[in-house]
Amino acid sequence: MMIDIKAIAKSVIRDEATAVMGLEAYIDDDFEAVVRLIYEGKGRVILTGIGKSALVATKIVATLNSTGTPSVFMHAADAIHGDLGMIRPEDVVICLSKSGNTPEIKLLVPLIRNVGNQNIVAMVSNTASFLAKNALHVLKATVEKEAGALDLAPTSSTTAQLVLGDALAMCLIECRGFSGRDFARFHPGGSLGKRLYTRVSDVYDRDNRPSVTVETGIRPVILAISRGRLGAVAVVDEGEKLLGIITDGDLRRMMEKHADVDGLTAADIMSPAPKTIREEELAYNAHRLMERHSITQLVVVDQEGRYKGIVHLHDILREGIAG
Numbered sequence: 001m002m003i004d005i006k007a008i009a010k011s012v013i014r015d016e017a018t019a020v021m022g023l024e025a026y027i028d029d030d031f032e033a034v035v036r037l038i039y040e041g042k043g044r045v046i047l048t049g050i051g052k053s054a055l056v057a058t059k060i061v062a063t064l065n066s067t068g069t070p071s072v073f074m075h076a077a078d079a080i081h082g083d084l085g086m087i088r089p090e091d092v093v094i095c096l097s098k099s100g101n102t103p104e105i106k107l108l109v110p111l112i113r114n115v116g117n118q119n120i121v122a123m124v125s126n127t128a129s130f131l132a133k134n135a136l137h138v139l140k141a142t143v144e145k146e147a148g149a150l151d152l153a154p155t156s157s158t159t160a161q162l163v164l165g166d167a168l169a170m171c172l173i174e175c176r177g178f179s180g181r182d183f184a185r186f187h188p189g190g191s192l193g194k195r196l197y198t199r200v201s202d203v204y205d206r207d208n209r210p211s212v213t214v215e216t217g218i219r220p221v222i223l224a225i226s227r228g229r230l231g232a233v234a235v236v237d238e239g240e241k242l243l244g245i246i247t248d249g250d251l252r253r254m255m256e257k258h259a260d261v262d263g264l265t266a267a268d269i270m271s272p273a274p275k276t277i278r279e280e281e282l283a284y285n286a287h288r289l290m291e292r293h294s295i296t297q298l299v300v301v302d303q304e305g306r307y308k309g310i311v312h313l314h315d316i317l318r319e320g321i322a323g
Helices: 005-026 029-040 052-066 103-114 156-176 180-186 190-197 218-228 248-257 283-293 313-318
Strands: 045-049 071-075 092-097 120-124 137-140 232-236 242-247 276-278 297-301 307-312
Touching: 005 156, 029 092, 029 137, 029 156, 045 052, 052 071, 052 092, 052 156, 092 103, 103 120, 120 156, 190 283, 218 232, 218 242, 218 248, 232 307, 242 248, 242 297, 276 283, 283 297, 283 313, 307 313
Parallel strands: 045 071, 045 092, 092 120, 120 137, 276 297
Antiparallel strands: 232 242, 297 307
């Protein structure tokens, strides 16, 4: 039997995309109330579920924690065997379930109330379910059908839950004024974290500051570039004020234009308006600036435009910041 695998895959993607787009109609007053309940509350967010919904809940917990909202996962089956002890009255408990009528959820809801918590939020597809009727607020993860021909395996419904969880997290980010600096505090490892906290001052070599003056001859200029191993040399005045830059490319262009170069000076071949960056700028921003202008180095200057050094593309790549 011949199966059109690509057609099936495309159909699943269309089904799930349709389900996600349909969620926009369900962003209502209840959704806003849940965001405010979490933002204005003093407790944590407890997410719980059974089966695939439990797996989705763990992802939402990770997203919330990484964006400044303290969250904990509690498996619905484990809750009735001791884990209910983690719930405090001020917490917001979000129960994920497609049907809202699973035995574990029906048992769990009154138990949550028994420990003194009334902040039960249902994230459910079936808004006529036990869970929806017994929740303080309902987040509607309603889908018409699951993706695929059988309409059985949780696909569109779990995708809808994931998207609603992301929507909650992003709304809370805005409410908290959560910044890139805040994000870096929770993601100090890996290239993503480095992008958010590594500064130019952390990566460039302060001791390697090749420079010449406008009167410097070509041969000393070439030697300065060679010794610096940065592919460039800064042109400065007596007060270290940046006047220009000479790169390997400038030297090549000079050789093409002039048969006799011995009489030339740095002033004759320098680029008078080099791209610069301050030490306190993020190294990732330096990389983006290099990419934008198709260059491999930036001159580091202070607030008064004095020469501090050169940050090279290799400095940034070595730190694993680019990408």
